[in-house]
Amino acid sequence: xxxxxxxxxxxxxxxxxxxxxxxxxxxxxxxxxxxxxxxxxxxxxxxxxxxxxxxxxxxxxxxxxxxxxxxxxxxxxxxxxxxxxxxxxxxxxxxxxxxxxxxxxxxxxxxxxxxxxxxxxxxxxxxxxxxxxxxxxxxxxxxxxxxxxxxxxxxxxxxxxxxxxxxxxxxxxxxxxxxxxxxxxxxxxxxxxxxxxxxxxxxxxxxxxxxxxxxxxxxxxxxxxxxxxxxxxxxxxxxxxxxxxxxxxxxxxxxxxxxxxxxxxxxxxxxxxxxxxxxxxxxxxxxxxxxxxxxxxxxxxxxxxxxxxxxxxxxxxxxxxxxxxxxxxxxxxxxxxxxxxxxxxxxxxxxxxxxxxxxxxxxxxxxxxxxxxxxxxxxxxxxxxxxxxxxxxxxxxxxxxxxxxxxxxxxxxxxxxxxxxxxxxxxxxxxxxxxxxxxxxxxxxxxxxxxxxxxxxxxxxxxxxxxxxxxxxxxxxxxxxxxxxxxxxxxxxxxxxxxxxxxxxxxxxxxxxxxxxxxxxxxxxxxxxxxxxxxxxxxxxxxxxxxxxxxxxxxxxxxxxxxxxxxxxxxxxxxxxxxxxxxxxxxxxxxxxxxxxxxxxxxxxxxxxxxxxxxxxxxxxxxxxxxxxxxxxxxxxxxxxxxxxxxxxxxxxxxxxxxxxxxxxxxxxxxxxxxxxxxxxxxxxxxxxxxxxxxxxxxxxxxxxxxxxxxxxxxxxxxxxxxxxxxxxxxxxxxxxxxxxxxxxxxxxxxxxxxxxxxxxxxxxxx
Numbered sequence: 206x207x208x209x210x211x212x213x214x215x216x217x218x219x220x221x222x223x224x225x226x227x228x229x230x231x232x233x234x235x236x237x238x239x240x241x242x243x244x245x246x247x248x249x250x251x252x253x254x255x256x257x258x259x260x261x262x263x264x265x266x267x268x269x270x271x272x273x274x275x276x277x278x279x280x281x282x283x284x285x286x287x288x289x290x291x292x293x294x295x296x297x298x299x300x301x302x303x304x305x306x307x308x309x310x311x312x313x314x315x316x317x318x319x320x321x322x323x324x325x326x327x328x329x330x331x332x333x334x335x336x337x338x339x340x341x342x343x344x345x346x347x348x349x350x351x352x353x354x355x356x357x358x359x360x361x362x363x364x365x366x367x368x369x370x371x372x373x374x375x376x377x378x379x380x381x382x383x384x385x386x387x388x389x390x391x392x393x394x395x396x397x398x399x400x401x402x403x404x405x406x407x408x409x410x411x412x413x414x415x416x417x418x419x420x421x422x423x424x425x426x427x428x429x430x431x432x433x434x435x436x437x438x439x440x441x442x443x444x445x446x447x448x449x450x451x452x453x454x455x456x457x458x459x460x461x462x463x464x465x466x467x468x469x470x471x472x473x474x475x476x477x478x479x480x481x482x483x484x485x486x487x488x489x490x491x492x493x494x495x496x497x498x499x500x501x502x503x504x505x506x507x508x509x510x511x512x513x514x515x516x517x518x519x520x521x522x523x524x525x526x527x528x529x530x531x532x533x534x535x536x537x538x539x540x541x542x543x544x545x546x547x548x549x550x551x552x553x554x555x556x557x558x559x560x561x562x563x564x565x566x567x568x569x570x571x572x573x574x575x576x577x578x579x580x581x582x583x584x585x586x587x588x589x590x591x592x593x594x595x596x597x598x599x600x601x602x603x604x605x606x607x608x609x610x611x612x613x614x615x616x617x618x619x620x621x622x623x624x625x626x627x628x629x630x631x632x633x634x635x636x637x638x639x640x641x642x643x644x645x646x647x648x649x650x651x652x653x654x655x656x657x658x659x660x661x662x663x664x665x666x667x668x669x670x671x672x673x674x675x676x677x678x679x680x681x682x683x684x685x686x687x688x689x690x691x692x693x694x695x696x697x698x699x700x701x702x703x704x705x706x707x708x709x710x711x712x713x714x715x716x717x718x719x720x721x722x723x724x725x726x727x728x729x730x731x732x733x734x735x736x737x738x739x740x741x742x743x744x745x746x747x748x749x750x751x752x753x754x755x756x757x758x759x760x761x762x763x764x765x766x767x768x769x770x771x772x773x774x775x776x777x778x779x780x781x782x783x784x785x786x787x788x789x790x791x792x793x794x795x796x797x798x799x800x801x802x803x804x805x806x807x808x809x810x811x812x813x814x815x816x817x818x819x820x821x822x823x824x825x826x827x828x829x830x831x832x833x834x835x836x837x838x839x840x841x842x843x844x845x846x847x848x849x850x851x852x853x854x855x856x857x858x859x860x861x862x863x864x865x866x867x868x869x870x871x872x873x874x875x876x877x878x879x880x881x882x883x884x885x886x887x888x889x890x891x892x893x894x895x896x897x898x899x900x901x902x903x904x905x906x907x908x909x910x911x912x913x914x915x916x917x918x919x920x921x922x923x924x925x926x927x928x929x930x931x932x933x934x935x936x937x938x939x940x941x942x943x944x945x946x947x948x949x950x951x952x953x954x955x956x957x958x959x960x961x962x963x964x965x966x967x968x969x970x971x972x
Contacts, residue, residue, distance in 0.1 A: 261603065263309045265300040271696055272656050273297035273313055274330065279609060279654065281306040282550075282602040284327045286369075295319070326471040364447040364461070364747060364782045364799060366391075370472065375877065375888070377916070377930060377967065378437035379486075379495075382943065387890060389845035389871035390447060390828050394858075394945030396521075396959045397532060399562040399590045400571040401431045404945045405447050407824040407849035407856070407868040408460035408801055411756070412778075414450060417465045418556060418596045420615030421455060423644035423669040427621055427761045428862040429569040429947070433465075434560045434592050434619075436538035438484070438497055438514050441468040448780035448799050449732050449747035452690040452706035453650065453661050457753040458728075459778040460801050460824070467558060469542050470501040470508040477503050484514075486967035490960050493518025493534045508544040508554075513537075523958035524940035529573065531585040532957075535564040550603030559593040571947045573955035581626055589622040609652035611663075618643040621760070625676075639674040640760025650690075658695030664688065671757040680763035683715040686754060692730075700736035705729075712754035714773070716816070717765045722772040726752025732782075742787045745797070751778040758809045758816070759863065767809070767816030774805040774819060791834045793841075800825040806864050822865050823850045838878030846870045848899065857901040858947045866945045869897030869907060884920040889913070894944050904950035910941035912959075926971040934963040 265276045274297075278285045283306055300312045307323050314321060320331035366388060378384045381401050382393035392404045403410040411432055415422045424432040443465055450458035473480055479502035486495045497514035518534040538561070544554035566588040567573060574584060599612040619642050624635040650663025665688050672681045692706030707729040714722050732747030753776045784797030803822040809815055826848055832841030847868035849856040856865050872895075877888040891913045898906035918930040938961045948954035 260305050262303050263300045267299040270295040270297050279604045366445040368443040370441050387873050387875045389843050389873045392945035395571040404866050407847050407865045412459040414455040414458035414462040417594050419613050420596045420617050421644050421646040423642045424619040425759050426640045429571050439467045442466045448782050449749040452692045452708040459753050470510045474503050482971040484969045488965045490963035491518045491521035506546045510542040513539040521960040524938040524961035531567040533564050537561045552600050552602045555597045557595045562590045573957045576953040592619045606654045612649050614647040636676050641672045644669045660693045662691040673760045680717040680765040682757045686712040703733040705731040714755040716769045724775045728752050745784045747782045749780045773817040777804045794831045796829040798827045840876040842874045844872050855899050855901045870895040884922050886918040889915040928969040930967045932965040938962045
């Protein structure tokens with residue numbers, strides 16, 4: 206079978222890292238606390254603070270702890286994370302007067318027995334029994350507790366996942382697949398960072414609302430390349446709404462949302478000062494060296510951060526010992542941020558982030574090789590992929606209950622240049638074709654806070670373009686959208702949390718022929734959770750209906766002569782999720798059942814008559830997980846069973862290029878333990894994909910695979926600014942491709958294999 210036709214060959218209450226200010230209520234804050242065991246790993250990014258910033262004026266009456274912490278976050282300007290069970294039935298003490306945030310938080314929590322830590326611009330609130338490890342909090346704020354020990358993040362609400370900065374430090378990701386390791390419901394196809402695509406419950410990420418620092422990403426360039434090349438060294442946190450997403454996640458959240466947030470100076474410094482770090486790693490499999498340097502500072506309201514990373518190396522070897530052609534490394538990435546906070550509390554920030562990949566790749570960058578292709582096509586060709594993201598934000602770091610504004614303006618762009626090889630009989634030498642997608646987008650929203658929760662209301666827009674610069678058939682599609690939305694997150698009764706919202710969108714779509722169509726639609730969502738047994742068992746459920754307008758076509762598939770007929774149909778989706786979660790004395794177990802239905806999902810091909818081709822997609826299944834956390838470590842196991850259909854038939858990775866991919870059954874295991882006195886952290890993980898034979902007619906079953914990894918990390922007690930790490934990936938040298946990688950079920954395709962056994966040494970020094 207050949208490659209796709211191509212002529213050129215909510216959620217709940219959570220600290221949402223891509224939003225300004227506090228998005229926190231007790232039941233959805235991050236499960237897991239910053240820990241003493243993790244402190245060595247975090248040493249480059251967090252320092253224990255005795256004072257955070259200048260004194261502020263606080264006025265927080267005694268109330269439910271969730272509402273009080275919400276007010277504390279707004280008035281202190283800190284982010285807040287909270288164990289879900291911590292606030293149930295707990296009331297805060299009143300806080301009034303001018304003091305630093307640490308004193309205010311100590312007074313707010315006095316008498317509750319709840320431990321806390323303020324570090325790196327974040328207040329981490331413990332569970333009621335956590336104080337036993339660190340002592341009680343003095344009412345006058347004189348006592349500063351030891352860091353709270355906990356591991357893991359995990360799901361917060363039905364279908365919601367937050368990967369925190371602590372988890373990212375623990376994973377030490379080299380690519381986006383490593384970021385989502387341990388989440389069986391999220392697959393990442395391809396072993397090359399520039400061609401990796403993320404699938405959530407089998408749904409491809411261009412059917413999700415994807416943002417980087419709040420900036421919309423419109424990156425559907427080429428079906429054989431990735432959609433969001435990201436250097437994970439830039440990331441502070443990642444949030445995923447699998448299925449049901451809130452209205453303020455942005456337009457186009459058909460199968461959910463992914464929000465990436467990058468680091469800034471406040472994540473490395475607690476107050477005025479300067480710092481920096483240097484990192485380096487060496488992968489023995491491919492002789493790849495990666496080096497990064499950063500400098501950052503805060504001075505009297507002015508903040509800056511600069512980060513630069515580059516990697517260079519050879520092709521890697523698969524588990525069968527063969528070199529995988531076109532997998533060398535030639536990567537440059539970086540970010541610059543500048544911010545200023547006025548005495549009034551008004552804060553402005555501008556950032557520019559960029560990733561550039563320039564190396565020979567397989568002719569189709571997510572495929573090893575396809576038999577029977579024209580002989581004039583080389584096995585590899587040069588790819589130049591460049592993605593950039595510029596974001597301006599305004600926020601108020603000292604908001605009042607009814608005034609907590611955010612203004613965001615952003616521009617994102619992805620450009621891919623590849624050489625085109627035509628038949629020799631045409632006597633036309635290879636020439637470059639360039640596909641470019643970009644998005645100018647923004648929003649203005651305000652958070653209205655009440656005693657029982659908040660409502661975020663706003664207006665957003667985007668102006669997207671997909672353009673192909675080709676010697677013979679250049680083409681362009683455009684879309685403009687304006688939306689209005691509101692999302693409420695409230696705790697109306699004890700043991701009950703609700704999130705509900707709606708948005709309306711109006712889109713103008715312009716085809717390659719210059720024809721225009723205008724469509725409007727409505728989206729709504731509702732989700733909630735209820736404590737069946739307080740502090741033990743919680744039930745969760747959610748539903749959303751999403752209208753997403755008409756998506757732009759992939760650049761390299763566009764035809765300037767498409768027959769749009771009466772116009773392409775807007776895409777809609779319905780998402781359902783129901784789950785249970787239980788926790789007891791460090792043990793946890795959770796499970797959920799989900800379904801996502803996409804109607805009229807556009808998947809055009811080059812032929813004149815196929816420009817408005819669309820399909821119906823269904824993803825359904827269930828996830829279960831269990832784990833145990835102790836003072837210096839954790840162990841967890843998760844299982845996902847995902848069935849994906851397109852037009853009522855099993856999905857395949859050709860038709861589902863921009864729709865959905867076969868998934869099946871995936872098991873993940875993780876275990877980590879820290880020897881605190883020695884500064885040593887040991888970890889291991891595994892991913893097991895079971896055989897999968899529910900495939901399209903004429904396709905081959907997917908073979909299962911088992912991959913095991915391990916690491917050891919050392920922070921010398923006498924040199925806490927130095928971190929040394931050794932990773933051993935694919936310990937047993939398995940020859941495999943990730944389940945979401947293109948073409949495995951086709952007899953004519955040699956898939957792009959993952960690296961075989963890889964030994965990686967890395968070091969990081971903080972100054």
